[in-house]
Amino acid sequence: MKRTQSRKKRAKQAQPRKVYHAFSSWRYVFVSVAITVIAVLLISRLAYIQVIEPEYLTKEADKRSLRVTKSVTHRGNISDRNGEELAISVPAYAIWVDPKAVKAAYAFNDEEWQASAVENARTGKVKYKKAKFFESKKWPALAEVLGIKLEKLVKIVRRPNARFVYLKRQVNIPIVDYVKQLKLAGIANQLESHRYYPTGEINANIIGLTDLDAQGIEGIEKSYNTYLQGQTGKKRVRKDRLGNVIDDIEVLKIKKAAGNLQLSIDQRIQAVAYSELKRAVKMNKATSGSIVVLDVHTGEIYAMANFPSFNPNDRSQYQPYKMRNRAITDTFEPGSTVKPFVVASALVYKKVGIDEIINTSPGRMSLGGRIVRDARNYGKIDLAMILKKSSNMGVSKLALRLKASKLQQTFADFGLGNDTGIGLIGESVGRLPIRHRWSDFELSTMSFGYGITATTLQIAKAYAILGSGGKRFPLTILKTDNPGEGEQVIPRNIALEVVHMMEGVSKKGGTARKAKVEGYRIAGKTGTSRKAEAGGYGDDYVAIFAGLAPASNPRFSIVVMINEPQGDRYYAGDVAAPVFSSVMQSALLLSHVRPDAEDTRYTLLDQLNDAQ
Structure with missing residues (x-):
């Protein structure tokens, strides 16, 4: 038994032992190669970034931290000559949406759900579990408060890649507060500027208006847009992840403050002018009308009103034909106002x-087969009576003595056919035909205002030249303290003589008794001209009254134009003269001009004669 165990033990000891190796060469090679490759890649990448493209990381960092900020300049104010505000900028807000944020918050992507979105919102019955967007009535409430159809709102928020879309602009603070209370994902607001016009329709035609981006699109707002707008400042800054500015890098655009405009308009006179004009247009069922009040010694415009007009604070009233500044855009044949x-x-x-006495008998004459006539035979009359009775025969005989070139030159000297220099966009220059050959009839009709066209402002400027003693001052819509000397275009004594002759128009037997102003002498002229149409002249009229006051030392030139008055009362003496009377009286009283009643008059013409 022992032998057997011994034999087994020896046999077991004689067998070779198994060897376990702790080192694996292929694994070593693999790991070594892997580490080497990774190291080479990292070193290569590091070398690429540091040597070949050293600005890469800087650029990536700048993308995440550099921002351009704006320093907004609010649009300048517009005021009248006394400081009353006519256009101001007030805070307003814009409501906008981030469609991508809305999509992330409500996770809508089911096409069938999209198709039934509006129906779900209206009925409140949600067919799909994903329709969290419509589980609340907040979105329909948002659409209602912003005045947007729900279908349109859904269409806006479903834009796949948009990050910024305006929902409503120029909204007030209560609406903003209401939207905030809805707490809808992706809906935000931002502060902007809203243009407000305190005087509404009274000045709408001359002040104009701006668009939603505060850019002038009409009137003075457009003509002086660059000055009123100023320049928004821009600078590049670095921000942290919370949006806080941690470093100012550079100024990209220097902020330039907007300018304020002070107009020559006197809002008190402007309000009276607009009110009287509106009343006259409506009473006479006319198509439109315009009026201009000029200071004859400075060229400043104290009032420029038009009707129809509209309230620029209510854009729903906006219609292009109501926006026109007819005093500078609409031309017409001035009729007898040029006499x-x-x-x-x-x-x-x-x-x-x-x-000199001019013989107008028998009250009519034939020129080239055509007839020029007066209302009746005035016989032998002087120059003052020619103007008082508005004699076509009288001025025709004077024009035939003058010839065309001299009469054209005089009209041009008075500013007809030329820009007035006011500097407003849309001004018409009218029409003053210049040609070498004129028939006697054409010359005759031009002498009483046919064949030429002018604007209300041009006629007011021409009368201001007479009132200033023959001096032509450049017109301005801006208040000025230094009007300059003016250019003498006709002799002073002749200008004052003509003004004196025009006083008879408002007296007994004149064509404009209704133009009289209590306590003041006035000098003026009526003009009632037929409107041209294809093939000749039709049955529509333009009624114009132009005048100066006080006649002893004129301060204001006023022209009233009523377009297409209806009924039997279409003559300027009945339609336009009363407007002149009311507005002139207000202008003189508000400007503290002393009366020059008949019994106390001592005219500039008398002073001139005394000096001679």
């Missing part, structure tokens, strides 16, 4: 004496 210029021209070129 004082014909008389002045005849005196300047010495074609008539100051006391």
Whole structure:
């Protein structure tokens, strides 16, 4: 037994032992190669970044931290000559949506769900579990408060890649507060500026308006857009992950403060002018009307009103034809309002004496087979009576003495056919035909305002030249303390003589008794012209009254134009003259101009004669 155990033990000891190796060469090679490759890649990448593209990381960091911030400049204010605000900028808000954020919050991607989205929102019955977007009535409430159809709102928020879409702009604070209370994902607001016009429709045609981005699109807002807008400042800054500015890098654009405009308009006179014009247009069932009030010694415009107008604070009223500043855009044949210029021209070129009598009998004459006539036979009359009775025969005979070139030159000197220099967009220059050959009839009709066209402002400027003693001042819509000397275009004594002649228009037997102003002498002229149409002249009229006051020392030139008055009362003396009277009286009283009643008058013409 022992032998057997011994034999087994020896046999077991004789067998070779198994050897377990702790080192594996292929694994070593694999790990070594892997580490080497990774190290080479890292070193290569590091070398690439540091040597070949050293700016890469800097750029990546800048993408995440550099931002451009804006320093917004609010649009400048517009005020009248006394400081009353006519246009101001007030805070407003824009409501906007981030469709991507809405999608992330509500996880909508089911096409069938999309198709039934609006129906789900309206009925409140949710067919799909994913429709968290419609489980609340907040979205329909948002659409309602913003005045947006729910279908449109759904369409906006379903834009796949959009990050910023306006829902409503120019909204007030209560609406913003209501939207905040809804606590809808992806809905935000931002502060912007809203243009407000305190005087509404009274100044709408001249002030104009801005668009939603505060850019002027009409009137003074457009003409002076660059000055009123200023310049928004921009600078590059570095922000941390919380959005806090930690470093100012550079200024990209220097902020430039917006300018404020002070107009020459006197809002008190402007309000009266607009009210009287509106009343006259409506009473006479006219199509439109315009009025201009000028200071004859400075060229400043104290009032420029038009009707129809609209309230610029309510954009739903906006219609292009209501926006026109008709005083500078609409031209018409001025009719008999140019007759004082014909008389002045005849005196300047010495074609008539100051006391000369003109024979207008028999009240009509034939020129080239056509008839020129007066309302009746006035017989032998002087220059003042020609203007008082508005005699076509009288001015025609003066024009035939002058010839076309001299009359055209006088009209041009008074500003007809030329830009007034006011600097507003949309101004028309009118029409003053310049040609070498004129028939006697054409010359005759031009002398009483046919064949030429002008604007209300041009006629007001021409009368201001008479009122200033023959000086032409550049017109301005801005208040000025230094109007300059003016340019003498006709002799002073002749201008004052013509003004004196025009006083008879508002007296007994004149064409505009209704133009009288209590306590003041006025000098003026009516004009009632037919409107041209294809093939001749139709049955529509333009009624114009132009005048100066006080006649002893004119301060204001006022022109009233009523377009297409209806009914039997279409003459300027009935339609336009009353407007002139009311507005002139208000202008003189508000400007503290002393009365020059008949019994106390001592005119500039008298002073001139005394000096001679």
